[in-house]
Amino acid sequence: MTATQHIALISVHGDPAIEIGKEEAGGQNVYVRQVGESLAKQGWQVTMLTRKTHPDQEPIVEHHDNCRTVRLTAGPETFVHRDKIFPYLPEFVTQIQHFQQDVGIQYSLIHTNYWLSSWVGMELKQRQPTVQVHTHHSLGSVKYRSVSDIPPIASTRLATEKRCIETIDRVIATSPQEMEDMRKVTSKGNIEVIPCGTDIHRFGSIPKTTARQILGISPETKLVFYVGRFDPRKGIETLVRAIGHSQLRGKADLQLIVGGGSRSGHKDGDERDRLIALVRDLGMEEFVHFPGRIADGQMAEYYAAADVCVLPSHYEPFGLVAIEAMACGTPIVASAVGGLQYTIAHEETGLLVPPKDDIAFAEAIDRILCNPEFREELGLAARQRVLEQFSWDSVAERLSRVYTQLLEEPVLQL
Numbered sequence: 001m002t003a004t005q006h007i008a009l010i011s012v013h014g015d016p017a018i019e020i021g022k023e024e025a026g027g028q029n030v031y032v033r034q035v036g037e038s039l040a041k042q043g044w045q046v047t048m049l050t051r052k053t054h055p056d057q058e059p060i061v062e063h064h065d066n067c068r069t070v071r072l073t074a075g076p077e078t079f080v081h082r083d084k085i086f087p088y089l090p091e092f093v094t095q096i097q098h099f100q101q102d103v104g105i106q107y108s109l110i111h112t113n114y115w116l117s118s119w120v121g122m123e124l125k126q127r128q129p130t131v132q133v134h135t136h137h138s139l140g141s142v143k144y145r146s147v148s149d150i151p152p153i154a155s156t157r158l159a160t161e162k163r164c165i166e167t168i169d170r171v172i173a174t175s176p177q178e179m180e181d182m183r184k185v186t187s188k189g190n191i192e193v194i195p196c197g198t199d200i201h202r203f204g205s206i207p208k209t210t211a212r213q214i215l216g217i218s219p220e221t222k223l224v225f226y227v228g229r230f231d232p233r234k235g236i237e238t239l240v241r242a243i244g245h246s247q248l249r250g251k252a253d254l255q256l257i258v259g260g261g262s263r264s265g266h267k268d269g270d271e272r273d274r275l276i277a278l279v280r281d282l283g284m285e286e287f288v289h290f291p292g293r294i295a296d297g298q299m300a301e302y303y304a305a306a307d308v309c310v311l312p313s314h315y316e317p318f319g320l321v322a323i324e325a326m327a328c329g330t331p332i333v334a335s336a337v338g339g340l341q342y343t344i345a346h347e348e349t350g351l352l353v354p355p356k357d358d359i360a361f362a363e364a365i366d367r368i369l370c371n372p373e374f375r376e377e378l379g380l381a382a383r384q385r386v387l388e389q390f391s392w393d394s395v396a397e398r399l400s401r402v403y404t405q406l407l408e409e410p411v412l413q414l
């Protein structure tokens, strides 16, 4: 690599510069931002390209030297649900070309994120020589198995994902499970496993007692924590029901915090309203809390304060929340699905249980809450596992090696 090598991370619907936890912003936004910043530290000139979703948004946000977000106008400058963005993609490709002309750069490598961006990347590759690397973040072939309302865009998405796996230079699977899922789509193509990472300095810097003092939580409280988007596939209902079944209910100061989400009227807001109603119906309002979006700066405090962090997803390609909590020394109870089976070592750093099984979740959560020594052991091993395998710098180093290797090979224009 030369120090001036320009690369672009393309994330059409996941703006790396916006607040995480609101609306549709989640793991993909974090991944793109963190990978971008870590790659810049290693000497790459990184531009992160995304779609502008509000007229007041800055068109360019500088994060660090050599790392910026550029917002391109494609379609209306307003939030558009990801299932409705496809018609605006040709315009997005044209805007990338205009932007390159304006700044006098041609990206020699593009790393695309989610199927929408993979389409953009494949289209750009027809127009200029460039290497394409891709991370799916979510696979239609898996997702559509776990949802009842399949959107009209599904067939386009499935076909695009297959073409992407088969034809682009390198596809990154964030876990061996995701690689297997891709292999069920097609046996062709170059796939490599490189996990997501987390900030091992930010997460893990606060002792539990300090975190509880800051948040005003008593040392006696048995605190269960969830954070993430309010998407039905996150399985939050299973967690709420599990807490309802806990043997500690009514016997100890059991509290559940369900963090994340945005205002009513948005898709995640509706899911949150549904869950708040469920909590009311189950008579659990006194000990189940919905604090809304948790600011970046407070995440480490919440994880550290919790006795256990729960991820009840029906499908989870990777699950950044798992490694963030683990980095803070907090054990996890999670569904045995997708990437969670890779990040969490069952009985060592947390407990894996069947998805949608609220009784199994209740038992696993109680096992940790009722055994402080077991909790301690799991928590220490969890932090250790993250240090060894999941720091952003190590992830970016591995991506960097892939980029360098691909850039040294002759580029084939499609």
Ligand code: UDP
Binding pocket: 020, 021, 022, 025, 026, 027, 028, 030, 227, 228, 229, 259, 260, 261, 292, 293, 294, 295, 296, 299, 318, 319, 320, 321, 322, 324
């Ligand atoms: N997050 C946050 N505040 C919130 C909710 C979520 O900062 O209120 C962050 C969380 O720390 C994590 C990301 O959003 O980094 C969620 O990523 P994950 O892979 O767990 O889920 P996804 O959103 O990709 O389904």
